[in-house]
Amino acid sequence: MTDGDRTVADTTAWWATGVTRIAPGEIGYRGYAVQDLIAESDFVSTIWLLTRGELPDATTRRLLDAVLVASADHGPQAPSIASARMAITCGVGVNSAVANGVNVLGDTHGGAGQQCVALLQRLVAAEREGRDIDELAIDAVADHRARGAFVPGFGHRFHPRDPRRDPILALVERAVAGGELEGAALRAGLALERALAARGRPIPMNIDGISAIVYAELGVEPELARGLFVLSRSVGILAHAWEEAGTGRRIKGPLPPPLLADYTGPQARPL
Ligand SMILES: CC(C)(COP(=O)(O)OP(=O)(O)OC[C@H]1O[C@@H](n2cnc3c(N)ncnc32)[C@H](O)[C@@H]1OP(=O)(O)O)[C@@H](O)C(=O)NCCC(=O)NCCS
Known part of the structure; x- marks a missing residue:
């Protein structure tokens, strides 16, 4: 050579x-x-x-399709969508507007799915070592509470029960009943839901929780699960940016005029 x-x-x-x-x-x-x-x-x-x-088998394809459809959009009150809509009115291209939306999908807005996959993986691993899944879930909820943290993938600001939970859960349950999925992540997710409800008020799993069950059942790594969520949400971000572009509005800010943000600094004073 x-x-x-x-x-x-x-x-x-x-x-x-x-x-x-x-x-x-x-x-x-x-x-x-x-x-x-x-x-x-x-x-x-x-x-x-x-x-x-x-290539995915039929069950994997169906479940992936379901979570991608379910995560695609959640309206302009979602910061990722709002920021893309504001960006497109500033004269940037559609690529920049979409990137703007995707860039705010951080740990707090959009990251719960990744965190929930990791949590489910931990519970499934501990169950395999012989621990009881309900006890594990109770411990996990208590641990989050002790840290003042929310359990990722459960609860929702708007929806008392996330409308995306039940149809995807039904698909997972059918696949588990048919022997196409193992069902360990499903058991762990439902155990967390039971443990969260123990104080009397249900805190059902949200889209990130049910998606996390799907991804954990399919063996998707937590960070890749976040990437797949970002792919899905990019569709909604693009649709909203494009709609906003079509309005012809220029420099859309976070408040409709003539509203102004409250001022909390010092009173006007001589320089
Ligand atoms: C989305 C979220 C911020 C909503 O919280 P919220 O507005 O306080 O919800 P609620 O008012 O319905 O909460 C009622 C009670 O359940 C508790 N709760 C809600 N979600 C919880 C969770 N995921 N883990 C533990 N406790 C939770 C609240 O702390 C509150 O308890 P309190 O009555 O002792 O104060 C919260 O559920 C959350 O952060 N979830 C985890 C992150 C997540 O999955 N985000 C993706 C959403 S699609």
Whole structure:
């Protein structure tokens, strides 16, 4: 091997990838020709293929589709949507407006799903070591309370019962009953819900909680689960930014004029 060969090999290895193969006239996703995927597959399956390496089976595809649909939008009062709508009125392009929305999907707004997958994984691992799942859930709730923390994936500011919970839960339960999913994350999620309700008032799982059950059952890593949520919410962010762009409004701020934010600083004073 000459030094020149070695330099080329080092350079191509620098960007080595198992995701896509690109050559003149050739595009392959994880080994499948893009022409075949176009003809035979669909977008949800392609998301799974690219991020996880294999095409999903029918149950995985159905569940992933369900959580992606359910997370796509939650209206302009969600800060991610509001910030994208404000951004597009400032003269930036649609890419920047969408990035603006995605950028505020942080630990507090949009991060509960990732945190809940991690919590479910911990409970499932401890149950496998012989612990009782209800006792584990009671301990987890107590631990969060002691830290003054909310249990991620449960409760909702607007919805006494999140309308996205029941239909996705029904899909998971059917898949568990059919032996297509193990059911350990489902058991853990329901045990947390029981433990949270023990004080008398139900605190049902929300979209992040039920999505976390799906992702944990499917073996998706917590951080990738957040990435998939971001993909889904990007659809709503784009739709809202595009609608706002269509209004022709310029420089939309957080308050409709003539409202102004309260001033709490010192009284006017001479300089
Ligand atoms: C969304 C959230 C902020 C709503 O909280 P909230 O407005 O206080 O909800 P409620 O008024 O219905 O709460 C009623 C009671 O349940 C408690 N509670 C609500 N959600 C809880 C949770 N996830 N874990 C523990 N306790 C919770 C509240 O502390 C309150 O207790 P209190 O009566 O002793 O004060 C809260 O549920 C939360 O942070 N959940 C976890 C994060 C999450 O999943 N976010 C994604 C939402 S889609």
